[in-house]
Amino acid sequence: MTMRSEAKCGVLRGKYELGRFLGHGTFAKVYHARNLATGDSVAMKVVGKEKVIRVGMMEQVKREISIMKMMKHLNIVELYEVMASKTNIYFAMELVCGGELFAKVTKGRLLEDPARHYFQQLISAVDFCHSRGVYHRDLKLENLLLDEDGNLKVTDFGLSALSDHLRQDGLLHTTCGTPAYVAPDVIGKKGYDGAKADIWSCGVILYVLLAGYLPFQEDNIVAMYRKIYRGDFKCPPWFSPESRKLITKMLDPNPNTRISIAKILNSSWFKKKSTVRQSKSKLEQEFALGDGVNGKGNEPETLNAFHIISLSEGFDLSPLFENTKKIDKEELRFGTMTPASSVISKIEEVAKTRNFSVKKSDSCVRLQGQESGRKGKLGIAVDIFAVVASFLVVEVKKYSGDTLEYNQFCSKELRPALKNIVWTTTGNSMPEC
Known part of the structure; x- marks a missing residue:
């Protein structure tokens, strides 16, 4: 069929x-x-x-x-x-409609300001991935898309690895990626740090944005790998001293001395403000809307079997219906037989203790902190879905701010406040449809 x-x-x-x-x-x-x-x-x-x-x-x-x-x-x-x-x-x-960033570069190299704009967004995305133990391993211009507002979107996580895949030496060992963008430590077959390998690929991307061509180019792939091993490349004369310095540190063939994302974020070239305006995230836009948050009606959205698959860990549905001990670093999910209104009331009580701003409807809540933390104000989205009329799934996510601050809030304040309403498999039966 x-x-x-x-x-x-x-x-x-x-x-x-x-x-x-x-x-x-x-x-x-x-x-x-x-x-x-x-x-x-x-x-x-x-x-x-x-x-x-x-x-x-x-x-x-x-x-x-x-x-x-x-x-x-x-x-x-x-x-x-x-x-x-x-x-x-x-x-x-x-659906990302603006095409590949690669298409822009084929028309000619970018000026520093737009190149910086895209590079800042790339590093923001990669930093986010690494903070959650995810290593992309195939970063290249063809995997960077642009939306209608000119925002960069990283795609194609088919070759990605999790920190769970590290061997006993704490390294990854699968050789993968696109030859022109791959780090020398990946092709060296001695094991590599996924974060440092991604940083090398980001360095290649920045070079191409500013130069209009790849730093390592040879007709023979073996000859190209030799250049990659040695870090043998030259910056064209139009590179500014600051961009040249940053790229050289990113394309350091020694992973032990290669620049970290924290230092990239703190570099003078990176920190210059872009004149290209960035749009707000969807959740930030929702928060700003106030009433009618999330565009939902008065009742929690009903989940079908396909929704449940997408909410579960891979194809394993059990984490939805157990006391949530294993969760994503930015996501908390649990089942409950408590009415949505009661769940929202409990969340509001917790929000008051932290002086959060609260926007709500009958099936979702948006919380936003008043004080800026390490990465801005903490923003939290809570959505409530109905599996059947008497059984709900509550999903809590961070949409802005620092992940560590979010995790501390969940573990020390939100979880204790909600523990009496969390449905567990022990001593409970699933409600009838």
């Missing part, structure tokens, strides 16, 4: 209307799709199960799903939900 015939048969639950073909990769095809309920456009990535299983890639697909669920950031393509049929896995993703 074809993907389109599956859609007609309701495999997508009548939720998405599939449109034109957008492109394809080794294991996936991407279509334009429209959410029939909201009218919003999405990119629908379709992965054939049989092909993925045949080449032993199912674990990689599960890992990509798990990683992308963690990646809620303005400069990272968002995964909305995952659906599955007998033959396909469907990824409903943010």
Whole structure:
């Protein structure tokens, strides 16, 4: 059965209307799709199960799903939900319409200010990934998209690794990536630090933005690898001294002395303010709207089976219905049989102790701190979904501010305040549909 015939048969639950073909990769095809309920456009990535299983890639697909669920950031393509049929896995993703950053560079090198603008957004996204133990491992211009507002969006986490994949030596060992962007420590086959490998790739990207061509270019890949090993490249004369200094530190062939993201953020070239205006994140826009937060009605949205898959850890549904001990660093999720109004009241009580600003509807709450922390004001989004009428799933996420501050708030204040309403598998039964 074809993907389109599956859609007609309701495999997508009548939720998405599939449109034109957008492109394809080794294991996936991407279509334009429209959410029939909201009218919003999405990119629908379709992965054939049989092909993925045949080449032993199912674990990689599960890992990509798990990683992308963690990646809620303005400069990272968002995964909305995952659906599955007998033959396909469907990824409903943010549709990014501005094309690849690569297309801009093919027209000529960028001036320093727009190059800095994109590079600042790239480093923000990569720093976010690393803070959650995620290493992209295939950063390149072709994987950097632009939205209609000119915001950079990192995509394609198919080769990403988690800190869980480190061996006993604390390093990653899988050689992967695109040759012209790959770090010498990755091709050295002695193990590498995923964060430092990503920084090298970011250095290559910055070089290309400013130069209009790659720092390591050879017709023979072996000769190119020799140059990469030695860090053998030259900056063109139009590079400013500050940009030249930063790129040289990022393209240091010795990973032990290569610059860290913390030092990149503190470098004089990086810290210059861009004249290119950045748009607010979707959640920040929602918070500013006040009444009618999240555009939801008066009742919690009802979850179908596909929603539940997208909310769970990969394809394992158990974390939804157990006391949430294992959670993402920026996300807390639990089930409850307490009415949504009572959940919201308890959250409001906690918010008062911290002097948070509160915006709410009957199915969601947005909290925002009044004081700036290490990374600005702490912002927290709480959304409530109904599995059945008497059973709710509550999802808590950070949308701005420092992750450490958020985790401390959740562990010391929010969790203790909500512990009496969290549904656990011990001594409880799932309510009847």
